[in-house]
Amino acid sequence: MTVTLPGDTLLDLPEPHAKDAPNPARITGVGTAVTAHSYTQREVLDIFRITDPKIRSVFLNSAIERRFLTLPPLGADGERRPESQGELLAKHKRTALDMGARAVRACLDDAGLDLADIDHLCCVTTTGFLTPGLSAHLIRDLGIDPGCSRVDVVGMGCNAGLNALNATAAWAVAHPGQVAVLLCAEACSAAYVIDSTLRTAVVNSLFGDGAAAIAVVADPRDAAGPPYVPATPPSPARGPRLLAFASHLITDAIEAMRYDWDDDQGKFSFYLDPHVPYVVGAHAEQVVDRLLSGAGLRRSDIAHWLVHSGGKKVIDAVRVNLGLTRHDVRHTSEVLRDYGNLSSGSFLFSYERLLKENVVESGDHGVLMTMGPGSTIETALVQW
Template identity: 30%
Template sequence: MMPTPSPSASMYFRGVGTATPPARYTKAECLDAFQKSEWFARLDARAHFVARTVLQRDNGIEARRLAVDALAEVFQIDPNTLAKRFLAHAPKLAASAGQRALVQSGLHAGDIDAVVVSTCTGYLCPGLSGYVVELLGLRADVQAYDLVGQGCAAALPNLQLSRALLTGSTCVHVLSICVEVSSAAMYLDNDPGVLISACLFGDGAGAAVVSRQCQPVGRRIAWTDSTSLINPAERPALMFEQRDGMLRNILSRAVPGLAADHAHRVLNTVLGRAGLGTADVSAWIMHAGGRDVLLALERELGLGPRDLRYSAAMLHEYGNLSSAFVYFVLEAALNDAAPDGWWWLSSFGAGFSCHGALLKVSA
């Protein structure tokens, strides 16, 4: 008999939804567009080599969804164009994912008591939450929160806040949304980290309806425990900086090792409190920064490729979706009828930060 953690309050996933722009671009198409762009001539031979290496070798990514009608638009890189792209697509993607989560939950817009929206690829004031309230027709008295600046790790802090709202207020149902328009945070120069990140990230949104009450039918997905680890000393390894009025991604070679180490420490903390071991986890819902990150996670956690198959599959088809990614992985595991039991949900990113949550899934 499996030991059971004793959470102070329960949070259940009632519905999960995802959304992406319709345009799908393969890495071969991205390389061709880059070589035809004006930017190709602006960058040096080493930059050409880095881009070709990433986009031609097996890097775990085959395609990405980008919020542009043609790849040539990606190379229109100026503050006004990028800001307009974020405003045009982030609210719609967030609302689309939220609507799908609502439908799956069996609830209506009027049932939602709070909405929490995370992003790091653009800035709006009023924030994205107001657009989501408008597009989904949420109540005028809904509690609305915008979280920014947490990078790829943001899904778990978003859900941790959602749980706090369910525990400490009158909220019964909360809508959690992460949305990233990475094509609105494009930056190019000769730095290898900048070029690699430009080749990895895609656009998309993920959402979950979480509640005090579980689904009346189907699977029960209960949030039982979680923890976080934030290490400011490693902040320079992975972060955005403002340059020329735009966001420039800093991506270092240390990231795979940092991700694996921090993920292991967070996992051990929560599993230790529950009296569980790695072998007790039946499904792994992990953020995937890239193929090298997945390989580092396998080594550090003692896992095999099959354990991280959902993360690898989502990375292959969508690229790194930043904060939205783990919703896609969770949806893939549910659609594949992954075995009941203990599921591990984890995200990591800028900060350097890492978060993990233990879920109990049952029929």
């Protein structure tokens, strides 16, 4: 069996039922967490006394009803005061660690595991820079075994959850029976610039604070039984197997989503090109079809679509270009409505909602899809 790796590298692997083929990694638990306070879009506009009708229109027509945010402190005059870059980095550390710890605990509870069971921890964030990374702080704060393998993925953006899941799944396959935990912790409130421009209005109207974690395990091969057969029969309750990944970097749009340094504000400012939805939508088909063709599947064979909640226009562009229904992306749209764009962890909030819906059946295929800076589209194929 020939597998195409990123960069079109070909890798020959044993056939799925070959004697020495490893079992694929499986998602065995999920947990999410948000900050303490949420606000409607209108409340945010009123708190910051934003009266410009164009900016208010951006907020109120975003398909977002409420977001969890960590607002700047009040000044002596009762107004929200600007935060320095140093204060924003401190907010990121404090908020991401708090949400991340709660998401990890919730994930382990869902999987029936304990902190002592974690063998590998991968932490993803784009909303702040921290050295040592989130993984080191969480290992110390939660009392995880200091011998735990760890990695931090920083700065990749909204697509990074699937980039990291690819690497985490590979680690799990290489260490069958051991528990890997992937955490996406995004304190988007620590990446805001508050001014009166439309550039910042688009960003400020969209992102919210949130963290999501999943546990990933590859079943050990049963030496006494047939190859490639897990000890327990497949079932939706055991979580989906991660079958394949495919990605696509849109090099012509490498500047479409980026952090710039704002000299006037003395802090980083995130930029979103207004053409991003159309660029992403136009490239969605080729990467999804490449993902599915490797498994001999078509889009009509996919029962569940879990797409990043990048924004109303992004969701619509992906849906139209892939020929999906509004029902197909219902969880994506609901997460956007209730939380805004949660960056790298958005798709895991949708995954959690799908499980709570209790509609997944054994044998169902699903596609996970994230989009972000690069511009990049990441995808994964799963099966329950």
